[in-house]
Amino acid sequence: MEANTAKFICRCQEITEEEIYKAIEDGATTIKGIKDRTEATMGLCQGRTCRRLIERMLPASGEPSRERYSCRPPVRTVKIGDLLKDESSKGEFE
Amino acid sequence: MSSVDAVVIGGGVIGCAVAYNLAKAGVSVAIVERDDICAGTSAACDTAIHLQSKSPGLHLRMAQESIKLFPELQKDFDEDIHFKKTGTMIAIQTREQNEVMRVFAERQRNNGLDVVILDRAAAVEKQPMMKGDLVGATYCTADATIHPQFLTKGYFQAAKKYGAKAMLHTNVENIALKDGHVASVITNRGNIQCKYVVNACGAYAPFIGKLTGLDIPIAPRRGQIVVTEPMPKFTHTIVNCARYIAAKFRPDLLGTSEADRMGIGLSLTQTERGNLLIGGTREFVGYDTRTTQKALLYILQHAANILPALKDIHIIRTFAGLRPFTPDGLPILGNVPGIEGFVMAAGHEGDGLALSAITGRLITEIICEKQSAYDFDLTKLSLERYKNLDIKAFEAQYAVYK
Amino acid sequence: MNVMETDIAVIGAGPAGLSAAIQAARSGAKVLLLDENKAPGGQLFKQIHKFFGSKEHHAGVRGFNIGQELLKEVQRLGVTVMLDTVVYGIYEGLALGVVHQDNHYSIKAKRVILATGGQENYMAFPGSALPGVMGAGAAQTMINVHRVLPGNKILMIGSGNVGLIVSYQLMQAGAEVAALVEAMPQIGGYGVHAAKIRRAGVPIHTSHTILRALGEKEVEGAVIARLDQNMRPVAGSERELSVDTICLAVGLNPMTELAWMTGCQFEAVPALGGPIPLHDHNMQTTINGVYVAGDIAGVEEASSAMEEGNLAGIAAAESLGCLRSDEANAQKDIYLNRLMALRTGPFGEKRRLAKEHLLEAMKHASADRVSS
Numbered sequence: 043m044e045a046n047t048a049k050f051i052c053r054c055q056e057i058t059e060e061e062i063y064k065a066i067e068d069g070a071t072t073i074k075g076i077k078d079r080t081e082a083t084m085g086l087c088q089g090r091t092c093r094r095l096i097e098r099m100l101p102a103s104g105e106p107s108r109e110r111y112s113c114r115p116p117v118r119t120v121k122i123g124d125l126l127k128d129e130s131s132k133g134e135f136e
Numbered sequence: 137m138s139s140v141d142a143v144v145i146g147g148g149v150i151g152c153a154v155a156y157n158l159a160k161a162g163v164s165v166a167i168v169e170r171d172d173i174c175a176g177t178s179a180a181c182d183t184a185i186h187l188q189s190k191s192p193g194l195h196l197r198m199a200q201e202s203i204k205l206f207p208e209l210q211k212d213f214d215e216d217i218h219f220k221k222t223g224t225m226i227a228i229q230t231r232e233q234n235e236v237m238r239v240f241a242e243r244q245r246n247n248g249l250d251v252v253i254l255d256r257a258a259a260v261e262k263q264p265m266m267k268g269d270l271v272g273a274t275y276c277t278a279d280a281t282i283h284p285q286f287l288t289k290g291y292f293q294a295a296k297k298y299g300a301k302a303m304l305h306t307n308v309e310n311i312a313l314k315d316g317h318v319a320s321v322i323t324n325r326g327n328i329q330c331k332y333v334v335n336a337c338g339a340y341a342p343f344i345g346k347l348t349g350l351d352i353p354i355a356p357r358r359g360q361i362v363v364t365e366p367m368p369k370f371t372h373t374i375v376n377c378a379r380y381i382a383a384k385f386r387p388d389l390l391g392t393s394e395a396d397r398m399g400i401g402l403s404l405t406q407t408e409r410g411n412l413l414i415g416g417t418r419e420f421v422g423y424d425t426r427t428t429q430k431a432l433l434y435i436l437q438h439a440a441n442i443l444p445a446l447k448d449i450h451i452i453r454t455f456a457g458l459r460p461f462t463p464d465g466l467p468i469l470g471n472v473p474g475i476e477g478f479v480m481a482a483g484h485e486g487d488g489l490a491l492s493a494i495t496g497r498l499i500t501e502i503i504c505e506k507q508s509a510y511d512f513d514l515t516k517l518s519l520e521r522y523k524n525l526d527i528k529a530f531e532a533q534y535a536v537y538k
Numbered sequence: 539m540n541v542m543e544t545d546i547a548v549i550g551a552g553p554a555g556l557s558a559a560i561q562a563a564r565s566g567a568k569v570l571l572l573d574e575n576k577a578p579g580g581q582l583f584k585q586i587h588k589f590f591g592s593k594e595h596h597a598g599v600r601g602f603n604i605g606q607e608l609l610k611e612v613q614r615l616g617v618t619v620m621l622d623t624v625v626y627g628i629y630e631g632l633a634l635g636v637v638h639q640d641n642h643y644s645i646k647a648k649r650v651i652l653a654t655g656g657q658e659n660y661m662a663f664p665g666s667a668l669p670g671v672m673g674a675g676a677a678q679t680m681i682n683v684h685r686v687l688p689g690n691k692i693l694m695i696g697s698g699n700v701g702l703i704v705s706y707q708l709m710q711a712g713a714e715v716a717a718l719v720e721a722m723p724q725i726g727g728y729g730v731h732a733a734k735i736r737r738a739g740v741p742i743h744t745s746h747t748i749l750r751a752l753g754e755k756e757v758e759g760a761v762i763a764r765l766d767q768n769m770r771p772v773a774g775s776e777r778e779l780s781v782d783t784i785c786l787a788v789g790l791n792p793m794t795e796l797a798w799m800t801g802c803q804f805e806a807v808p809a810l811g812g813p814i815p816l817h818d819h820n821m822q823t824t825i826n827g828v829y830v831a832g833d834i835a836g837v838e839e840a841s842s843a844m845e846e847g848n849l850a851g852i853a854a855a856e857s858l859g860c861l862r863s864d865e866a867n868a869q870k871d872i873y874l875n876r877l878m879a880l881r882t883g884p885f886g887e888k889r890r891l892a893k894e895h896l897l898e899a900m901k902h903a904s905a906d907r908v909s910s
Contacts, residue, residue, distance in 0.1 A: 046754055050667045055409070059662065068293065069304045070172065078174040078285040081409070086365060086452060091660045094791060094812060111813075113798035114427055114454050115627025115635055118574065119365060122436050123447035125539075125642045429629045429644055433539055454627075 051099075052092040054085020062099055071101060074112065086119065139329040140164045140301065142503060143321045144336055145308055145344055147171070148178040149284065149488050150481050151336035152291035153496035159298035161500050166301040166328055167292070168308055168321065174288045177338050177488060180425070180457025182361055182413040183281040183405045184374050185490040188224050188274065189381060192247040194516055195466060199487065200248070201510060202494035203280060209493060213290035218283035218408050223373040225263055226274040226381070227402065227442045228253075233378040234271055236385050241274055251276040265371050268442045279374055281405050284489055291492070303328075311347045311478075318477030332477045332503050339423070339458040341468075341482035342536075348475050351527040352468065352519065354483045355534035356458035358419040360431040363453040366410030370445075377402035377442060380418070395434040402439050412449065414439045418459075422538030427454040459485045461534065463525070467491060469517040470502055479503065480519050539642045544570040544618075546854050547634060547647035549625050549796065552580020553840045554832025554847035555653035556608040561851025561869075562651075563615035565860040570645065571612065572623045572636065578612075579605035580655055581675070582840060585682075601840065608844075628799045632827060649827045649854040652797055653847060656790035656811060656833035661695065664750040670757030674704040674787035681711040689783025693760050694718045695748055698726035701787030706734050708785075716781050718742040719762050721769065728885075748784065749776060757782055792834045800825045805899045809892040810836030816900040819874065820853035821846055824903050829854055836896070838889055842880045848873040 049059045057080050065079035073089070076082055076096055083089030083096070093111070144155045147169030158165040169175070185203055190196035206219045228234045234253075241251040252275050259273035260266060266273065296302055303325065310322040311333055320329045335344045335352075345352035380401040383390040390396050399418025406412050417431045432454055440446045462468060462483040472478050481499050484491050494510075501508045508514075515521070531537060548559045551573035559571040571578075585601025596604045612619065620638050627635040632650050636643040658673035665671070670689060674696070677688045692713050694705045697720035705715045718735065723745050725732045735742060745765045752759035764775035791812040794804070802823035804813040815823045815830050822829050831850040832843035849870055856866035881890035 046665050046668055046751070048667065049662055049664045051662050053660075053667050056667075068289070069302060071305065072172065074175070074179075075172045078172070078179045079289055081285075084411075084453075088453060090657065090795075092662075094659060095662055111794075111798050112455075113795040115429075115432070115629075115799065116451060116453070116624070117626055117795040117799075118624045119450040119452050120624060120626050120637050121448070121450050121640075122364070122440060124637045124640045125433065125436055125451075126440055126447065127640055127642060426630070427627075429539075429627065429633060429635050432635070433642075 051095050052082035052085065054087050054091070055081050057082040059099070062096060066099065066101060073097065073100075076100075137320065137327045137329050138166075140166045141330065142166075142332040142334060143168055143328055143330045144334040145321070146336035146338065146340075146482075147173040147292070147304065148176055148336065148338050149288045149291065149492045150338065150484060150495055151334070152288050152295060153492040154334050154336055154481050154499045155300045156291040156295040156298070157496035157500040158503060159295045159300040161504055163500070163503060164299065165295070166303055167295065168303045168306050168323060168328070170305070170307045172304050173292045174285050176340070177457045177459060178288045179285050180361075180455055181284050181359070181486070181489065182403055182415055183218075183284060183407060184224075184403060185280040185282055186224065186374075186487070187249055187278045188226060188244070188251060188276045189376070192243045194512060196244065196247055196249065198494050198512065199490050202491050203278070205493035205497070206280070206282065209290065213294050215286050215290045215293065216283075217287045217290045219280060220282075221277065221280045223275065223277040224279035225259065225266065225373050225375050227259075227266060227270045227375065227377045228272045228274070229270050229377065229379070229442070230389075231271060232386065232389050233382040236382040236389070237274055237378050240381065240385065249276065249278055263371055263373065263375065265443050265445050266375060268440070268444045270442060274378075275373070281374065282489055283408065287489060287492070291496070308344065308347070311344075313348065313475065316474065316476055318475065332479055334479045334481050334499060336481040338482055338484070338488065339460040341460065341480070348478060350472060350475070350478070350519070352480070352482070353463055353522050353525055353527060353530045354468070355420060355461045355530070355536045356423050357461040357485065358417060358421050358424065358456050359415060359459055359486070360417045360427050360435065360454060360456045361413050361415040362432060362435055362451050363455070364412040364414065365450045365452055367406070367412060367449060368410065370406055370412055371404065371443070375402065375404040375443065377438070394430065395438070398431060398434060400434045400438050402442055404439060404443070411452070414446070420535040420538075422535055423458060424538070425456045425458060427456050461485050463522070463530065466517055467495065468519050469495060469498060470514050472519045539644055542643055542645045544568050544645060544647050545858055546570070546649045546651060547572065547645060548651045548653060549634075550580065550653035550655055550832070551575075551578035551619065551621070552653060552655050552832060552843065553582055553604070553608070554655070554843035554850075555580070555651070556605075556612055557844040557847030558651045558653055558829075558831050558851035558854070559617045560608065560611050560615060561848050562855045562860075563612070563617045565852070565855035567855045567858055567860045569617045570647070571617050571619045572625055573621050574624050576622050578609055578619065578621060585840070596841070604840070625796065628796050648858060649829065650800075651829040651831060651850045651854055652834050653830070653832045653843075653850075654793040654796060654834050656837045657793050658786065659789045659791055661786050661788050663748055665753065665757070666751060668751050668753055668757050669755070670753070670782055671751055671784045671786065674700050674785040677783070677785045678704045678707060681707055687711055687713050688785070689781075690714060691716050691781045692783045692785055693748070693762075693779055693781040694785045694787060696720065696726065696787035696789070697732065697742055697744070698787060698789065699728060699731060700790075701785075702727040702731035702735055704785065704787060705740065706731065706738075709738055709740075715740045716779050717762070719746045719748055720744045721747050721765060747771065751784055752778070757784055760784055790833060790837045792837060794834055797823065797828070797830060797834065800828045802828055803903050805896060807836065807892050807896060809888050810838075814896060816896060816903050818897065818900050819849070819870070821850035822853060824900070827857070836889070836893060839880070842877060845873045845877045845880065
């Protein structure tokens with residue numbers, strides 16, 4: 043779909059509102075369920091932008107949502123070279 | 137009380153594959169999953185389908201038969217499972233590793249797997265990114281990649297298409313037996329009468345086993361993986377290193393450093409969107425799915441040592457999955473002694489994606505009591521093979537309940 | 539990888555983080571203040587408007603001047619400030635994964651104060667991925683920090699204080715604001731700000747929403763429509779506006795990723811912007827040694843962020859034995875009272891109730907408080 047007509051919920055991965063609803067139809071009730079079925083929230087921003095929008099689309103299930111966001115490092119993109127730069131880090135392994 | 141022929145417990149890639157095959161064969165089946173499909177290991181892995189890492193024999197042959205089934209599955213699925221034959225190169229970093237790999241590759245060739253050993257110059261020519269610390273590499277065209285979540289979703293949706301009932305967010309509380317035979321599965325959402333129960337709970341299979349008094353020697357083995365930003369094609373094959381395979385045959389080659397104890401070994405695949413998945417670790421830390429800073433560092437050090445161009449790429453996430461480890465590295469499949477109708481389909485460690493297709497077939501043959509289309513010696517896969525194993529010692533050795 | 543240690547690590551050098559660092563350093567604790575930006579101050583440095591309220595709350599002082607005052611104090615007290623620094627993760631034992639000037643650190647902190655702030659909400663509509671659709675905060679940074687106009691003709695979505703103030707500042711910078719659109723039947727922000735917009739002749743359409751952005755490769759216009767009582771667009775009420783920029787001022791949400799990583803408990807509080815880490819009067823979360831202050835503890839304003847920062851800094855220092863509890867309590871009373879004063883009036887009342895709800899939930903959670 044084109045940027046000028048599509049209603050992208052996840053902008054990084056270009057996942058549309060329609061695709062999210064399809065995943066809900068398939069049984070998804072959580073952000074994780076949407077993510078595994080559509081790849082939404084898996085882009086560069088890791089869901090920082092779209093997570094709230096998806097949350098509002100999820101069916102209000104009878105039970106209270108106990109979903110914990112699976113936030114994993116890094117919270118910002120980090121260059122591999124920067125993580126490895128310091129020479130003292132080379133000690134133990136290679 | 138609802139009633140089906142078979143209840144498959146577990147909505148990971150194995151459970152969904154079994155349910156798909158059963159439903160397609162006309163068996164009435166329900167998938168019971170305490171969370172959602174792909175909630176555990178099946179969404180916490182890389183995309184590789186490896187033949188090259190398998191020892192010649194039953195393991196390799198099962199993988200070879202399984203990989204043949206994916207193009208056919210794709211035709212039956214609505215979803216694109218991104219199955220691609222990409223091949224693998226395994227980086228060899230020492231002369232000792234080279235010796236092990238030379239023997240290993242020859243045995244694999246004798247078993248119909250096309251593996252060659254390249255010297256350093258030939259390896260770098262084939263894979264220009266691989267110009268780091270290596271003495272050579274293997275090259276095999278048979279390995280493939282697949283989309284783990286979409287494969288699981290593909291099985292799941294196709295299973296539903298053939299009439300399987302999906303009971304997500306449903307917790308199995310007990311399994312009722314009658315005269316030594318499975319009678320029903322008791323869940324928090326009601327009881328399901330059934331003749332068969334398939335335990336497809338991966339690393340969590342021992343908990344289902346306990347409901348019927350079975351000791352199942354499966355231990356969660358944590359694999360940590362690092363994800364990068366999307367890139368143009370980085371390598372044209374999967375890239376692994378020989379550390380883990382070499383250590384299987386020459387345990388003395390494995391050092392004793394912290395990184396060695398964490399089981400650091402390279403596994404690099406690239407998704408359709410271009411993200412590199414860089415693994416990984418092999419750690420026995422119980423059911424702990426956290427990622428660690430040490431692993432991040434060691435994984436990337438080791439990977440960049442083989443593929444120096446990685447240093448200019450950004451990472452966007454780390455994650456960890458629990459591989460269902462068994463003592464002999466083979467899955468536990470089939471009937472169990474003493475409990476009629478209780479069928480195992482778990483313990484695939486890092487081969488769940490690869491073996492899902494054949495596992496679904498084999499379990500369906502067993503439940504339908506059909507003559508097998510394969511000549512595998514299934515006694516080598518039965519739970520029975522562990523009847524003399526001391527489960528307490530196993531749990532302690534592999535820190536299951538750390 | 540370099541390994542470092544500190545008593546208190548403060549993440550985020552905005553109003554909350556600066557205040558927390560000052561309080562903690564005054565008590566003699568070794569304090570490290572980390573921020574991903576090249577300059578400290580968070581949102582303060584793009585706030586060229588004067589603050590409201592009392593003298594304690596820097597009334598009449600412009601945001602960037604407050605930032606400079608706090609920064610001077612931080613420097614005078616000898617706080618180690620690491621700018622251009624990404625805290626990419628928090629691992630077991632409060633070990634921070636940090637990249638600073640192309641180098642990698644593991645920083646072990648006895649206490650961590652998360653003052654990471656908030657981020658703008660995004661809104662999806664057909665065309666919302668077109669260039670020319672941006673957050674109002676981003677637009678504010680462009681005009682007040684980088685001195686560039688984001689566009690010439692602007693549609694502002696949202697009439698909270700951010701939407702109102704940024705609209706006015708866009709006009710001051712030379713842009714034309716075509717209209718403000720507000721989904722609710724009434725204007726969200728302060729009347730004084732709205733009056734300024736109205737005096738400039740800009741229409742504020744309440745009970746309206748944006749339906750879609752128009753344009754092939756970038757924004758060339760927008761379609762807005764009236765909303766009925768059920769917040770559904772009224773057929774036939776669509777109106778096309780010719781604009782080249784659409785600014786979204788539809789609220790902020792707390793930046794909580796690092797808090798989730800510590801494993802602390804959350805409670806969804808819509809009035810405060812989303813899921814908020816539970817915290818007590820000391821601003822401590824359900825994880826011992828992990829504190830929150832500012833927008834991460836519930837989206838409010840810079841003034842309340844500073845007071846929460848003061849509280850967190852004092853409490854963290856007290857827990858390390860740097861302050862006697864009677865000294866600490868006397869100081870905390872001052873800042874708690876100031877916070878109460880900020881949370882009065884029709885706008886403050888809602889936040890006060892939401893905060894009280896959080897404190898209440900915290901009481902029930904504290905029984906199973908665990909250490910990371």
